[in-house]
Amino acid sequence: MNMLLLRNALVYAPEPLGLQHLLLGGGRILWMGAELADLPAALSVQTIDLEGRRLLPGFIDAHVHVTGGGGEAGFRTRVPPQGVSRFTRAGITTVVGLLGTDDVARGPQDLLATVYALREEGLSALAFTGGYHVPPRTLTGTVRGDLVFIEALIGIGEVAISDHRSSQPTLDELLRLAADAHVAGLMTGKAGLLHLHLGDGSRGLELVRQALAQSELPPRVFHPTHVNRRKALFDEALALAAQGCTIDLTAFPVEDGEDAWSAADALLRYLDSGAPAGRLTISSDAGGCLPVFDAEGHVCRMGVGESGALLETLNDVLRRGVPLERALPAFTSNPARLLRLAAKGRIRVGADADLLALDADGAAHDVMAGGVVHVRAGRVEHRGTFEHAP
Structure with missing residues (x-):
């Protein structure tokens, strides 16, 4: 030793x-x-x-396209995977991998193999089963089977809602996925989350509000991400945090005048709102494509999520006078608690x-x-x- x-x-x-x-x-x-x-x-x-x-503590990044994301503008726009040092040099020691828009050319086998490769390189790595679309792609035939029998899989995601790229899931479909995640989590002691991609659609978090109102599922099962992509969506997310959901900010670039909050702005607003301090996480969307669409749904430009965005966000809020101990839980202890990573x-x-x-x-x-x-x-x-x- x-x-x-x-x-x-x-x-x-x-x-x-x-x-x-x-x-x-x-x-x-x-x-x-x-x-x-x-x-x-x-x-x-x-x-x-x-x-x-x-x-x-090393950062826990709960939303990473470890196999690469993208593909919305043709096969040439598929983002390549990232090597282990892209994470560690940004202070990230634990990642949760997932599939996004492209859950066809990229599948769960590739995702799981990439997670195992990162483990062999010394990183702590886990993954969500499924992807943007419903019914989700799985390894065992069911999402519950994936979570029960495959150790590295800890939840379902990122299932897309309020987005033109989603499969437009109904409330019943969403509830079934959330129930499978919850029950599998009970059976295994895993996180049992339904990790939800939020697009910029006007419906926002309406499906999640309906799910909470019409089911017995605990709010912690629902983990919506990208909630700072629209200012009104962030306000909806604050209300969900008060109901018991943990919400996830994405550390993507925000231009001046854009109807969005940067992760640093949103973190400050969250801390000042009086919402429960433990119900906020921040992730990078590293390796994911950050497309901008025109009115007809065509990609007009794109970027790529960077692991370094987490450390940049932390330093941004520290420069604004937030004590380190107040900002740090969103990058460390909060995701650890949500993902049930006790160590x-x-x-x-x-x-x-x-x-x-x-x-x-x-x-x-x-x-x-x-x-x-x-x-x-x-x-x-x-x-x-x-x-x-x-």
């Missing part, structure tokens, strides 16, 4: 714990304390002095050694995934099998 000692870390767990030393081994945090005793030389412990840098999202003894140390400018100075150093002093130390050095 290789052991790593982190000295002089200013720990945010996410609550501030002051200057601490941490001993990592076997992928876990073995010990943490303010006073450091001499360790036996026979342990051959590697030491990194963080010199007072802020140490955070992640917090810095404490026994937790997974997924850690991010920031430099003075807020960039990733050191990143450890499962106690293994992936980024050291701002330099990528571990790359994926087919990644090339710059």
Whole structure:
């Protein structure tokens, strides 16, 4: 068991714990304390002095197109997959992969294989079964079977609603999916979520409101994402958070004058709204295509979601005066709780050694995934099998 000692870390767990030393081994945090005793030389412990840098839990990105997204404007617009260092150099140590618009040319087998590949490269990786469309594509024949029998699959998503690219699911179809997710979660202890893509359609979250009003399903099952893409949609999402749903912001670029909130703006508005602090998560949509459509539904331009958007969002809100311990849960402990990942999202003894140390400018100075150093002093130390050095 290789052991790593982190000295002089200013720990945010996410609550501030002051200057601490941490001993990592076997992928876990073995010990943490303010006073450091001499360790036996026979342990051959590697030491990194963080010199007072802020140490955070590694980010949990619950919406990532690990196989690549896109495809709305032809096969040439399919986004390629990302290597492991694209995540780790952005401070992300856990990802949840999913399929989007293209759940035909890209399928669940490819998604699951990519998740396993990321695990072999040292990242924590999980996935949602299905994709935009109903009925969803599965591996076992049913979504409940996928969640019960395939360990890496933890929910259903991203099922599209209020979007011209969706299969226009009915309330009954949505309820059946949510019920399957919920029951499978009960059977397995997994998250059991229905992760919902929100388009910019005028119906907004109406289907979710109807589902909550007309069923016995707990609100936590419904996890709508992209809720900051329209300002009115964000207001709808705030009301759902008050009812018990966890809502997800997307860290996509927002232009001046656009009818949308940036993730940083939306996070500030959420924190100031009085909504429950634990019911907000932020994801990157990394690897996903960010298309803009004309009035006839044709793609007129597109971008690609970037993993680095999470760290950019955090630094943006910190520059606006939000305390780190207030902003950090949306990137760490909140998604860990929602995804039922008990060993992640917090810095404490026994937790997974997924850690991010920031430099003075807020960039990733050191990143450890499962106690293994992936980024050291701002330099990528571990790359994926087919990644090339710059």
